[in-house]
Amino acid sequence: MALGLLLVVSAGILGLGAIALSTTENQGHLAARTAEYAQDKMEQLLALRYGDTNTDTTVFPAVIGAGPAGLTPGGSLSTTAPVAGYVDYLDKDGNLVAAGGAWEYIRVWQITQNAAGNLKTVSVLSRVRGGVGQTGQLPRSTVVAMKSSPF
Template identity: 45%
Template sequence: MEGIKVMRIKRRANLARPSVRSREAGMTLIETSLALFVLMTASAGLMGLAAMAVITTENQGHLAARTTEYAQDKMEQLISLRYGNNTTDTADADCITFGDCPNTDPDVNPTGLAEGGAIDFAAPVDYYVDYLDVNGNPLGGGTAPPANWYYMRVWEVVDAPGGVTNLKQVTVACRTRFIVGAVNEGRIPETVISTYKTWPF
């Protein structure tokens, strides 16, 4: 019996004693600093990948989509002309509506859908080239680009291959002036589209 009493007294004494916290409970400032250093080192390794993702998204996502949109706009403008139209100045900045935009300037040689032009950004053919600003507003045409151009469109009208009569092939190309990111890294976004125009439409 005395052994049981002693045991009970010891147990009660242990319960009454306040618990002492271990010295390893919680985090110290040094441990937090080391954890942040490891996290920053890992993040720095991923920053190059993040920058590359942003550049690729801007060039191939945004700018390439814009070149497609603006090439399509020019194509729609050209296709809206009558088949035999050779009098519309399609490079004029004021001629952005659909249909015929008759030329009133005697010094301008309008082309409409006359055969000519080239898909060559380095050597554009006059009256088969126009320029847009960064927001897509037309700036007019000419072989000498305006200072604030951002998009360049060139087009070509040829008789359809194979000797088919009353059929023209219209090709439009659009590109940007710059790419986002380092110079000469990557290809400048450009789009080339082509369609046919037939008589009597």
């Protein structure tokens, strides 16, 4: 009788353990990584000159004069239909990989410019490809910064 009761209690606690594992991995580990990778891309973009329109930041280290984007206004924050030149892919360790490769994280960015032409808004979104036991929205992070001319 006591052994049966212990078995029922253990089975109930096992379910809680699985939920805790999933939450810790998705919200603790994967969400933190998306924030880190979004911040890394933001720092790379903000290091460019305000008028830079031809530095390729989809590779590391960035290639000056190789195009296509630099801080040219464009891009989008859509991870399902990313704009070429405004997207890169990372493996599980945060290293750049090809679009069709075994990527675990996607980073997309959008650059907008005000009407006066002296202020750019840079937005970067990073999302994980898949979570642990994830049925809802995947962990993602968005960072936004402004860059003014002539800096």
